[in-house]
Amino acid sequence: MTELETALRQLGGELDYPPTPDLASAIRGRLERPTRLWRRPAAVALAIVVVAAIAAAFAVPQSRSAILDWLGLRNVSVVRVEKLPVVPATGRLDLGRQVTLDEARRRAPWLRLPEGDPDSVWLNESLPGGKVSLVWGTPSRVRLLLTEVTGRAYIEKVVAGDTQAESVDIGDAGAWFQGPHVVMFRDRDGRFHDSQARLARNTLVWQLGDVTLRLEGGLSKAEALRIARTAS
Amino acid sequence: MERARSGDEDAYEELVRAHQGIAFRTAYVIAGNAADAEEAAQEGFVKAYRALGRFRAGSPFRPWLLRIVANEARNRRRSAGRRAALSLRAAGEESSGGAAPSPEGAVLAGEDRERLLEAVNGLREEERLVIACRFFLELSEEETAAALDVRLGTVKSRTSRALEHLREAYD
Numbered sequence: 001m002t003e004l005e006t007a008l009r010q011l012g013g014e015l016d017y018p019p020t021p022d023l024a025s026a027i028r029g030r031l032e033r034p035t036r037l038w039r040r041p042a043a044v045a046l047a048i049v050v051v052a053a054i055a056a057a058f059a060v061p062q063s064r065s066a067i068l069d070w071l072g073l074r075n076v077s078v079v080r081v082e083k084l085p086v087v088p089a090t091g092r093l094d095l096g097r098q099v100t101l102d103e104a105r106r107r108a109p110w111l112r113l114p115e116g117d118p119d120s121v122w123l124n125e126s127l128p129g130g131k132v133s134l135v136w137g138t139p140s141r142v143r144l145l146l147t148e149v150t151g152r153a154y155i156e157k158v159v160a161g162d163t164q165a166e167s168v169d170i171g172d173a174g175a176w177f178q179g180p181h182v183v184m185f186r187d188r189d190g191r192f193h194d195s196q197a198r199l200a201r202n203t204l205v206w207q208l209g210d211v212t213l214r215l216e217g218g219l220s221k222a223e224a225l226r227i228a229r230t231a232s
Numbered sequence: 233m234e235r236a237r238s239g240d241e242d243a244y245e246e247l248v249r250a251h252q253g254i255a256f257r258t259a260y261v262i263a264g265n266a267a268d269a270e271e272a273a274q275e276g277f278v279k280a281y282r283a284l285g286r287f288r289a290g291s292p293f294r295p296w297l298l299r300i301v302a303n304e305a306r307n308r309r310r311s312a313g314r315r316a317a318l319s320l321r322a323a324g325e326e327s328s329g330g331a332a333p334s335p336e337g338a339v340l341a342g343e344d345r346e347r348l349l350e351a352v353n354g355l356r357e358e359e360r361l362v363i364a365c366r367f368f369l370e371l372s373e374e375e376t377a378a379a380l381d382v383r384l385g386t387v388k389s390r391t392s393r394a395l396e397h398l399r400e401a402y403d
Binding site: 002004005007008009010011012014015016017018020021022023024026027028030031220221222223 | 241
């Protein structure tokens with residue numbers, strides 16, 4: 001190598017490149033196939049319709065036979081259906097009212113907190129035992145949502161063929177849902193509300209003692225598990 | 233790689249982490265600014281993921297990826313119609329964390345490096361890019377050909393021409 005070439009290489013090491021951004025995290029939410037239901041505008045446009053059909057399905061005990069019991073989560077049931085019903089992809093998070101982290105801790109002493117403060121904290125007391133939601137981003141543009149319920153509160157998830165549900169090693173029991181699925185919470189009277197059903201993204205659900213935690217966002221499984229393991 | 237090809241997002245994320253540095257810097261050299269470089273690299277990684285099915289098993293990933301990222305960067309630079317000069321790190325900043333200077337340290341010091349950089353920035357665009365790819369980013373000739381979307385022979389001839397011009401301007 002000539003002296004000039006050596007000098008050029010050395011110069012290359014001293015160039016003022018801007019720091020490399022965290023591209024792996026930035027593209028995480030964009031790797032799903034573009035045809036995913038929750039991304040289709042039509043799914044949002046049709047939003048409110050058809051939810052009645054799924055509620056009717058829940059009313060018939062036999063149709064629940066496809067529940068995935070093997071996941072081992074006490075307060076979560078998973079129903080597998082042929083085709084997902086059409087529900088809103090966004091909004092209707094039913095977060096309740098905004099509270100401070102201290103108030104959330106007082107009213108829900110069982111609350112488990114992961115590393116990193118959320119941008120806002122919400123409490124919904126219409127669920128038995130209450131439901132606390134930690135939001136990163138804004139309520140209308142949620143980047144990451146951690147929902148925690150305890151005791152008799154109940155989460156129901158409806159998954160279709162292309163949604164993967166697998167057991168993962170976290171807390172007392174955990175499950176990872178990859179792909180779109182419908183999520184519903186049971187209220188104080190033990191009923192599911194049509195209006196609360198919505199389409200969810202990749203989600204990690206796990207159990208810590210009496211608390212059921214649910215982490216949703218454009219996360220990979222590894223990233224979700226990493227965050228989940230910081231919650232204690 | 234095989235896991236990523238079969239749609240394993242975690243495996244692809246590992247690939248991205250392994251290559252995001254070189255992808256971003258390549259995009260930066262071509263696009264000329266950080267914002268466009270970030271966008272180009274991001275878009276490139278997403279497009280590469282979607283095109284993994286067409287990636288030939290067993291062939292090296294890096295040139296293939298750099299071709300996609302560089303193409304994105306070129307599109308952005310063309311639409312912006314600008315070209316930015318590379319700049320040097322602030323004088324006195326130790327890139328090696330205070331360790332002893334490398335043996336090459338003696339080759340280039342003080343004003344010399346400013347002058348050399350000025351000479352590189354003064355080259356025609358195509359020569360400047362081939363110098364940046366080969367010596368600054370230390371890409372192989374194959375990778376440079378992929379990034380600049382030219383033939384291997386063109387990389388060789390362009391490099392020697394650019395070195396000649398640099399010698400004239402620098403000496």
